[in-house]
Amino acid sequence: MKRLLxxxxxSLSLLPLAACSNNSSPNSSANSAAQTKTFVTGAIPxxxxxxxxxxxxxxxxYLEAELKIPVSxxxxxxxxxxxxxxxxxxxxxxxxxxxxGVQARxxxxxxxxLAQRDIDAKFHSVFIxxxxxxxxxxxxxxELTALKGHSFTFGSESSTSGRLMPQYFLQQxxxxxxxxxxxxxxxxxxxxxxxxxxxGTYDAGVLNEQVWQKRLQEGKIDRSKIDVIWRSPEYYDxxxxxxxxxKQRFGDDFPQKVQAALMKLDPNVPEQKEILELFGATKFVPxxxxxxxxxxxxxxxxxxxx
Amino acid sequence: MSRPAFRFISPSLQWGMIGLVAIALSLWQAGLxxxxxxxxxxxxxxxxxxxxxxxxxxxxxxxxxxxxxxxVTLAYAVCGTxxxxxIGAIAGVFCSEVWWLxxxxxxxxxxxxxxxxxxxxxxxxxxxxxxxxxxxLNIWGLDPLVAVAAIAIPFGAITAKVFSEILDETPRxxxxxxxxxxxxxxxxxxxxxxxxxxxxxxxxxxxxFECSIRSAAVLxxxxxxxxxxxxxxxxxxxxxxxxxxxxYALLILNGGVDIASATLRHQLGCASRIDLNSxxxxxxNIPNRRIFSLFPIAIAGVAxxxxxxxxxLSKIGSPRSQQLLNQIVQTSLPPNFTGMxxxxxxxxxxxxxxxxxxxxxxxxGLLLAFPAAQIFLPGGLLNRRGKANLFPPxxxxxxxxxxxxCRAIPAPIWSLVVLYILFPGILPGxxxxxxxxxxxxxxxxxxxxxxxxxPPLKALSAGGTPDSLVFLYGVLPATMPRFLAYTLYxxxxxxxxxxxxxxxxxxxxxxxLTEQLSSFDYQxxxxxxxxxxALTFLxxxxxxxxxRSLRSS
Numbered sequence: 001m002k003r004l005l006x007x008x009x010x011s012l013s014l015l016p017l018a019a020c021s022n023n024s025s026p027n028s029s030a031n032s033a034a035q036t037k038t039f040v041t042g043a044i045p046x047x048x049x050x051x052x053x054x055x056x057x058x059x060x061x062y063l064e065a066e067l068k069i070p071v072s073x074x075x076x077x078x079x080x081x082x083x084x085x086x087x088x089x090x091x092x093x094x095x096x097x098x099x100x101g102v103q104a105r106x107x108x109x110x111x112x113x114l115a116q117r118d119i120d121a122k123f124h125s126v127f128i129x130x131x132x133x134x135x136x137x138x139x140x141x142x143e144l145t146a147l148k149g150h151s152f153t154f155g156s157e158s159s160t161s162g163r164l165m166p167q168y169f170l171q172q173x174x175x176x177x178x179x180x181x182x183x184x185x186x187x188x189x190x191x192x193x194x195x196x197x198x199x200g201t202y203d204a205g206v207l208n209e210q211v212w213q214k215r216l217q218e219g220k221i222d223r224s225k226i227d228v229i230w231r232s233p234e235y236y237d238x239x240x241x242x243x244x245x246x247k248q249r250f251g252d253d254f255p256q257k258v259q260a261a262l263m264k265l266d267p268n269v270p271e272q273k274e275i276l277e278l279f280g281a282t283k284f285v286p287x288x289x290x291x292x293x294x295x296x297x298x299x300x301x302x303x304x305x306x
Numbered sequence: 307m308s309r310p311a312f313r314f315i316s317p318s319l320q321w322g323m324i325g326l327v328a329i330a331l332s333l334w335q336a337g338l339x340x341x342x343x344x345x346x347x348x349x350x351x352x353x354x355x356x357x358x359x360x361x362x363x364x365x366x367x368x369x370x371x372x373x374x375x376x377x378v379t380l381a382y383a384v385c386g387t388x389x390x391x392x393i394g395a396i397a398g399v400f401c402s403e404v405w406w407l408x409x410x411x412x413x414x415x416x417x418x419x420x421x422x423x424x425x426x427x428x429x430x431x432x433x434x435x436x437x438x439x440x441x442x443l444n445i446w447g448l449d450p451l452v453a454v455a456a457i458a459i460p461f462g463a464i465t466a467k468v469f470s471e472i473l474d475e476t477p478r479x480x481x482x483x484x485x486x487x488x489x490x491x492x493x494x495x496x497x498x499x500x501x502x503x504x505x506x507x508x509x510x511x512x513x514x515f516e517c518s519i520r521s522a523a524v525l526x527x528x529x530x531x532x533x534x535x536x537x538x539x540x541x542x543x544x545x546x547x548x549x550x551x552x553x554y555a556l557l558i559l560n561g562g563v564d565i566a567s568a569t570l571r572h573q574l575g576c577a578s579r580i581d582l583n584s585x586x587x588x589x590x591n592i593p594n595r596r597i598f599s600l601f602p603i604a605i606a607g608v609a610x611x612x613x614x615x616x617x618x619l620s621k622i623g624s625p626r627s628q629q630l631l632n633q634i635v636q637t638s639l640p641p642n643f644t645g646m647x648x649x650x651x652x653x654x655x656x657x658x659x660x661x662x663x664x665x666x667x668x669x670x671g672l673l674l675a676f677p678a679a680q681i682f683l684p685g686g687l688l689n690r691r692g693k694a695n696l697f698p699p700x701x702x703x704x705x706x707x708x709x710x711x712c713r714a715i716p717a718p719i720w721s722l723v724v725l726y727i728l729f730p731g732i733l734p735g736x737x738x739x740x741x742x743x744x745x746x747x748x749x750x751x752x753x754x755x756x757x758x759x760x761p762p763l764k765a766l767s768a769g770g771t772p773d774s775l776v777f778l779y780g781v782l783p784a785t786m787p788r789f790l791a792y793t794l795y796x797x798x799x800x801x802x803x804x805x806x807x808x809x810x811x812x813x814x815x816x817x818x819l820t821e822q823l824s825s826f827d828y829q830x831x832x833x834x835x836x837x838x839x840a841l842t843f844l845x846x847x848x849x850x851x852x853x854r855s856l857r858s859s
Contacts (some may be wrong), residue, residue, distance in 0.1 A: 089447070
């Protein structure tokens with residue numbers, strides 16, 4: 001009997017719990033961007049989250065002041081999740097890479113590429129190699145065949161500079177993924193690629209040139225162990241993509257307003273300079289969907305876009 | 307069981323030989339005899355990682371982050387456990403034989419009802435939490451609900467299976483007596499079978515909580531936040547001092563939950579965790595009544611956890627979720643079978659990885675289990691003469707901490723560390739999985755050893771048999787069959803977990819799944835998932851068959 005009482009008590013006490021969670025739901029769904037007046041931004045996690053958090057905190061403040069609406073930042077932990085969150089409408093505007101931006105636009109009809117950094121129209125990847133591997137400098141794309149028979153790592157599967165374009169250049173040289181020793185790796189981010197090639201886990205690897213330059217300046221690279229063997233030709237990379245749903249919520253001209261606010265970031269104003277520095281840019285410039293036609297074409301060739 | 311040609315070999319010897327051949331083939335598949343596997347250049351990096359363990363980052367900011375991340379992981383585990391036990395309790399009744407046969411008296415329906423519920427539950431169980439998480443992300447978006455459901459659904463199905471087995475193995479005489487004397491079958495069920503099985507059900511629920519903590523850490527890696535996420539971030543940015551702070555937090559969290567769970571189970575008088583192949587009825591002590599005072603605390607804990615992580619339950623049936631679900635179904639159909647040829651070598655790799663992982667886990671677990679059990683302590687089973695010296699307790703502590711470290715750290719993190727000194731391939735994945743499961747198996751082995759039937763061993767000892775011979779002829783033969791059963795069961799888990807090490811590039815089907823996920827190629831993804839399900843069922847079937855044949859021998 002006592003046990004029955006206990007189980008009765010148990011089920012009774014669970015009822016209000018269920019009720020609580022239902023009551024609290026209007027509050028928590030306030031987080032969901034689609035229904036409210038908050039403009040939610042996000043970014044692919046290509047660098048460490050602590051820095052992203054600081055960067056986007058500042059950017060949100062700036063945009064809030066410029067656009068006169070609440071702006072928030074939602075951290076996302078992987079590239080695919082960022083695209084998915086944009087697709088379902090949890091993120092209104094995302095800082096995507098070249099490939100992820102195209103993937104996102106293809107899944108959200110009406111989404112627009114809005115702005116990018118000055119460096120993004122002429123972006124490069126660098127191929128690096130461990131000195132012990134015996135891979136020498138490469139002068140032409142055709143010479144990438146030197147990598148055959150060596151172990152090799154990319155960055156994230158969906159990275160434009162750490163995977164898509166490098167694989168495309170390798171393909172042009174006639175190097176297939178099966179030509180590498182063992183399986184080609186996916187280190188997941190640019191810093192991890194540097195570490196794994198330094199350690200010799202992989203003979204060679206490829207990453208975003210901007211990250212490489214920055215780590216060089218910071219003195220974090222042991223050049224007695226690794227060095228650049230080839231710098232790729234240029235291509236379009238990172239950019240802001242905005243969801244068309246913002247037009248219903250904030251007005252038809254809202255994407256233009258956001259674009260103008262991003263353009264207005266001025267390196268002469270100390271606070272804005274900090275934002276630009278965290279982005280690694282001197283200024284933002286407008287961009288458009290058509291700029292990424294080549295990325296889309298390469299994406300289809302490599303099989304990252306179906 | 308054994309075929310006529312093998313009549314002179316016992317089934318266990320036969321399976322043992324098959325097992326050894328499988329391990330050798332898997333090693334060959336991993337490339338062990340064909341190429342260099344160890345990368346000597348990586349040792350400085352490994353050393354930096356190990357050296358950081360003695361000076362973790364203890365700055366105020368980081369400790370605050372650690373505390374918050376630990377609370378998040380704990381809260382996810384509590385919510386996940388609560389929901390999976392709820393699902394398991396309901397579904398478990400409906401897929402128990404006793405419910406269909408005795409309570410519903412549906413003898414004809416039995417085959418249909420009982421087998422169909424079991425078959426349906428096999429699917430959510432075979433899919434790893436991580437895949438569930440990625441699926442829910444597509445229909446619910448960025449919400450804590452995703453991680454909670456990702457734990458609750460597969461764990462609910464596993465719990466249902468175990469609960470139904472517990473119910474079926476509980477003696478039925480009291481139930482039948484009540485039913486035959488005219489009590490309504492459902493009332494009889496609630497008054498006899500349920501209270502009888504209650505302790506075992508509760509004991510298993512505690513074990514599920516330990517599993518949920520580990521799972522919450524893994525889900526952190528794909529974005530649920532908490533300790534798993536922080537660990538992955540600091541590992542990728544090579545901040546080893548911070549990494550170790552998070553490791554220690556995970557260690558304390560896992561250790562704390564394990565100790566609390568063990569204490570509670572001991573108080574309840576049900577020391578054994580999951581009675582996998584013992585068909586003797588468990589000792590049924592009258593539970594300490596004080597235990598019921600824990601229920602309000604548990605309820606408060608669950609409520610607090612839900613409040614802390616704030617899952618948006620309204621999303622479950624919302625129009626947006628419906629629409630997104632339709633969308634994902636549409637984009638996944640029709641399945642694309644063009645990549646089928648690729649699946650075969652990858653499936654072989656996946657199975658090889660799981661075999662190597664379980665071989666590592668079982669042999670490592672075996673080495674650490676006996677030192678980690680209390681049998682060598684003064685007054686313990688193998689130290690009856692009470693030689694009190696410092697060695698056994700220190701050995702016990704070291705072995706237990708090593709086991710805890712192994713199981714607390716998620717398998718993909720182990721794999722990433724192993725990648726420093728091994729060349730990429732399935733071996734780093736297998737070692738990562740092996741180390742993590744070693745911690746779990748070793749703990750289970752140690753518990754089996756501590757719960758051995760005492761009288762025969764005491765008799766041996768009292769007859770003047772030296773401790774070493776008691777160990778060899780008393781302890782080992784008594785523990786081995788149960789060790790094997792646990793190992794086979796864990797092999798099934800390893801198979802499912804190959805998905806998560808595939809995520810860090812360890813190869814096999816998990817690798818392909820990651821690639822297809824990041825290409826949003828759901829039509830091919832669904833075929834790969836199908837292959838994975840088939841492999842999981844195959845491994846479950848082999849493992850079940852071996853267990854049955856070993857039990858009958």
